[in-house]
Amino acid sequence: MELFCGAGGMSLGLKQAGFEIVNAYDAWPVAVENYNRNISSHAKVTDLGDILSVVPELLRLAPDMIAGGPPCQDYSSAGRREEADNAKLTLAFAILVATVRPAWFVMENVTNAAKSSTWQEARKILKAAGYGITESKLDASRYGVPQSRRRLFVIGRQGERDGFLASSIAAAAAPQPMSLRDLFGEATPAAIYFPATSEARRSIWSPDEPAPTIRERSIRPLPVSYRPHPDDAALVENGFVYARPVRAGRGVRSIDEPYPTVTRTASERPGPKYLSSPHPADPVAASSTVVLSIDQISRVQGFPASWQWRASAKRDVLQMIANAVPAPVAFAIGRAILDREEGKSAPAIEGRFLDWLVRRGRSRQSARNVKSLAGRARRLLDGKTFSVQALELAALESVEEFKAIKRNPQSDLRQALRLLAEYQTEGQQRQKRSQIAAQPIDEELRKAA
Ligand SMILES: C[S@@+](CC[C@H](N)C(=O)[O-])C[C@H]1O[C@@H](n2cnc3c(N)ncnc32)[C@H](O)[C@@H]1O
Known part of the structure; x- marks a missing residue:
């Protein structure tokens, strides 16, 4: 939902x-x-x-x-x-x-x-x-x-x-x-050429429909007349794009970089104010760059080319695009x-857990064993962690694969999980203490802002 x-x-x-x-x-x-x-x-x-x-x-x-x-x-x-x-x-x-x-x-x-x-x-x-x-x-x-x-x-x-x-x-x-060239350099063309098998059939297909049956003769070099989508071609040919900076940032980007964060002003051309005092780090003059079309901005935001925007004002379309989480x-x-959820991944165990074990008197080798046992126990638990240790151990006891293990290795797995939980709890407490210590400063900064 x-x-x-x-x-x-x-x-x-x-x-x-x-x-x-x-x-x-x-x-x-x-x-x-x-x-x-x-x-x-x-x-x-x-x-x-x-x-x-x-x-x-x-x-x-x-x-x-x-x-x-x-x-x-x-x-x-x-x-x-x-x-x-x-x-x-x-x-x-x-x-x-x-x-x-x-x-x-x-x-x-x-x-x-x-x-x-x-x-x-x-x-x-x-x-x-x-x-x-x-x-x-x-x-x-x-x-x-x-x-x-x-x-x-x-x-x-x-x-x-x-x-x-x-x-x-x-x-x-x-x-x-990912750079703009990664998206637009290999953009799906507006039309795809599949040489027809008879005169009654067409040779140009849209990327939004299924291709015709692929036959041996469909696989041919592109004809010289082939052109990618004109907007994408112009962008790739120009190599630079303008996006109105939100604060005092750079307005011009190369297409070998990512685009800046999409905002609802993304389709604006550089105005007289920007043109008269451009950002010193702009690689070329803003006046010689391309501004993305709404369709391109929509694709930069992860919407597919087939997405249909409808609104009475262009401003609303840009607002919806800028609001979105890129798909x-x-x-x-x-x-x-x-x-x-499906138990296909487990949280990585930090390397610092090894140092912590060594500081508590274990040899490097023994610390490595504990870390790898903790990793195995996590996988037995389908990658699930538990905020309450007793629940974690109870869950482990109920895993069939765990029940089939001999007694000593079972207690090694339990011990490894206990140590990992102790290490993580200490880390969380440390973090909390440092947050509390930083709070008065944050409060002052907020007031000053
Ligand atoms: C950041 S956008 C969410 C975009 C969305 N996650 C997406 O990926 O496209 C926030 C949304 O909250 C909506 N919103 C604002 N006030 C609201 C309210 N009182 N009740 C429900 N929605 C509200 C806005 O209309 C806007 O679409």
């Missing part, structure tokens, strides 16, 4: 990852209409600030997961830092999750939200409702879109330890950011969740 679904970027990625989406809600009729046209007709216009009006339906549908990106402009780095009415909807999200208690939840927001007092309050509600929480700040350009877009993803699962999914999400990141990012998060 998705709350604050917008036009459906997150739903699209989760669907592609293998989720079935039962219902979606958003207060903006235009976004709901676009969602229903492109995803499925289950989105409803609903004010989620009015919690009581939705709780009965959510409880009846009892979803396995609630996803959502509550509106974030109040703590966005582009806007004011005040946490006003919109930020309260983050609280509504937490209250709805805590009331319905699905096994999992996913929340997306700007990275600044992590420091906000609203998120700290929401976090307390979710912890009290029994969720282990992973907070990961991701750059979308490492997760399948050519766009530098840093966002906070909070993933919760009932009964887990905090940080339980962080290593799987980090492992899904590509080693290099490939939601896909990566969704896969990490499903893999863990």
